[in-house]
Amino acid sequence: MKQLERSFYSKTSMYSFFVIVLLFFSMWIGTSQFKHIDMALIGYMISSFIFAIGLTVRMCSWLIRPATHQVIKRSFKNLKTKERKKRNIKSIATTAFENIVLQKFIFKRGLYRGIQHFLIAWGCIGSFAITFGLTFGWMHFDLIDPDTYQIIVMGIPTIIMPAHGIFAEMVYNGLNITALMVLVGVIMAITRRIRSKDVKVTQRVEFDLFPLYLLLAVTGTGLLLTVLYTFLEGWMHPYMSLVHQVTVVVLLIYFPFGKLFHLPIRPLATAVPLNYQETVKVDTRACLKCNTPYSSDDQIEDVKGILGAQAFDLKLADGSYLSDYCPACRRRIRVMKQLNMEAPLGNPYDPVQTRNGIHISGFGKKRQDEFYNKATKSDSKQEERV
Amino acid sequence: MNKIMYLEFERCIGCRACLAACRECGGHDAKERNYVEYVDFMESRQTYPMLCMQCKDPACARVCPANAIQITEEGVVLSAMEEKCIGCRNCTFGCPFGIPKFDFEENKMYKCDMCYDRSKHDIAPMCASVCPSEAIRFIDFDEMQELRRKRTQMNLIEGKKPAEHDKWQYVPEFFGVYSD
Numbered sequence: 001m002k003q004l005e006r007s008f009y010s011k012t013s014m015y016s017f018f019v020i021v022l023l024f025f026s027m028w029i030g031t032s033q034f035k036h037i038d039m040a041l042i043g044y045m046i047s048s049f050i051f052a053i054g055l056t057v058r059m060c061s062w063l064i065r066p067a068t069h070q071v072i073k074r075s076f077k078n079l080k081t082k083e084r085k086k087r088n089i090k091s092i093a094t095t096a097f098e099n100i101v102l103q104k105f106i107f108k109r110g111l112y113r114g115i116q117h118f119l120i121a122w123g124c125i126g127s128f129a130i131t132f133g134l135t136f137g138w139m140h141f142d143l144i145d146p147d148t149y150q151i152i153v154m155g156i157p158t159i160i161m162p163a164h165g166i167f168a169e170m171v172y173n174g175l176n177i178t179a180l181m182v183l184v185g186v187i188m189a190i191t192r193r194i195r196s197k198d199v200k201v202t203q204r205v206e207f208d209l210f211p212l213y214l215l216l217a218v219t220g221t222g223l224l225l226t227v228l229y230t231f232l233e234g235w236m237h238p239y240m241s242l243v244h245q246v247t248v249v250v251l252l253i254y255f256p257f258g259k260l261f262h263l264p265i266r267p268l269a270t271a272v273p274l275n276y277q278e279t280v281k282v283d284t285r286a287c288l289k290c291n292t293p294y295s296s297d298d299q300i301e302d303v304k305g306i307l308g309a310q311a312f313d314l315k316l317a318d319g320s321y322l323s324d325y326c327p328a329c330r331r332r333i334r335v336m337k338q339l340n341m342e343a344p345l346g347n348p349y350d351p352v353q354t355r356n357g358i359h360i361s362g363f364g365k366k367r368q369d370e371f372y373n374k375a376t377k378s379d380s381k382q383e384e385r386v
Numbered sequence: 387m388n389k390i391m392y393l394e395f396e397r398c399i400g401c402r403a404c405l406a407a408c409r410e411c412g413g414h415d416a417k418e419r420n421y422v423e424y425v426d427f428m429e430s431r432q433t434y435p436m437l438c439m440q441c442k443d444p445a446c447a448r449v450c451p452a453n454a455i456q457i458t459e460e461g462v463v464l465s466a467m468e469e470k471c472i473g474c475r476n477c478t479f480g481c482p483f484g485i486p487k488f489d490f491e492e493n494k495m496y497k498c499d500m501c502y503d504r505s506k507h508d509i510a511p512m513c514a515s516v517c518p519s520e521a522i523r524f525i526d527f528d529e530m531q532e533l534r535r536k537r538t539q540m541n542l543i544e545g546k547k548p549a550e551h552d553k554w555q556y557v558p559e560f561f562g563v564y565s566d
Contacts, residue, residue, distance in 0.1 A: 065451070065453060067448065067449050067451040067476065068451045068452070068453070071451040071474070072451075105491075105492055105493035105494075108491045108492050109468070109492045109494075197412055198413040199413070200503075201412055201413040201502055201503040202464055202499075202502060259469065262469040262470050265452060265470070266472070268451060268452060268472050269472040271451070271472070272472065272473055272474050276474060276475070294479075295475070295479055299474075299475070299476070299479060300479060302476070303476055303479045303480050306448065306476070306480070307445060307448065310448050312445055312448065314445070322482045323480065325484075326484070327478055327479075327485075327486075330481070330482065330483060331436050331483060331484045331485075332423070332425065332426075334482075334483050334484075335395055335425055335434045335436070336425070338395060339396070
């Protein structure tokens, strides 16, 4: 493996190469040795290859980040552990269904946003599935007899359907259906971006708006093609199909580098029930100071590891780390330190001790001079010990 | 522009106006992102306001596996981008100051963004604009320097002497140098 890696410019280029080889191989099988290749889709094919390379490059640079690397490493370790089999399967299944298929958490952010995202997401995934299936020749249609079509997937004959049946019509119009979903979703999203003042605070034109207009252009031109050949007898069809091709090429090349890249990284959400929190809102690790459960051991270990890998020195004088304390205690530690109230008497990480054991009220009262003398004395004693 | 947030914890009277104001800020979705807490309830009723430090190199962004926490050109550390955040809560444990909050229902993290839409245009953030006791202030850099100098002098008058190895304990906190 090392030897192989060294024959490439970098690991990323090696992975990109293998992705391309794999795609070519799948094309070779799907089109039965390039016999059924659709030359009209050659532009889409080339841009899909660029899309695959871009995706690989972006995935690699994302995985190199210390935080992502740590989480992925732990996920794979846990996936290999046999004792966790039940938990692994359960967390993958629930994340895939609730988080990715149903997108429940977006519906909780608002019904409008939920519907909008659901339409765009499934419209896009459906369109991509159909487009890639056709451009790479993974599936094509065969005429068995004048009235019957057969769908051939990867060279294997599958469903037989009457050429003008309802199912056949749905298959032919698959892209139109998904395009309509995307169109409705995108219009909803653009309306929200224009109307809602809240989203305007942090939205950026090139990051948040450009992909929406791009998707609008793709679906708009794509649906216009259908309109042209069904109602206008193919008027301007060749030119329009070229325009559509250009928009799709731009989308495919933009995809790995913009907002839409959140789609391939979403499955990482499985890592949360898999590694950190088996049941939502149930914490297992107790805060070092107040004993309130606030996280899990694995997660804190990961956080410490990630911070350590990036040279964050958050170790306290007594050897504990700031991430060993719950957020509320961390806030308090900061304030105590700031106010110089970090218990000059006794352990600074214990509750505040007063000189005479009686807790007087507040900072407002002036302390006796001995207090400060004693504090400095104990300081100097500590120094001597060091 | 060269404005900063200036906090004086002792001035906090615990009215929680800053929390109410925070809830009103655009994009905050009626949830407060700052804190008002008791220093030590058993000893006194002294409260302190707590906001994000807007670190130059934020630990929360560094521990995010999805690269969801972005920093604006003015140096404001924003909440996790909703489309990227996977809801792992690493940021809440990585932050040395315990600032980020997490919404389990909507599966996203949210944190103080210094009311970006306001402070971007040189207007004080909501919390600073309502604080009646000036525990939270949005002031010029020079004014802050003056206040710190005065504060150090007062400490000396009170008899709190800065030790040789940590003089920083005796000067108040400032953060979020907005631009320079």
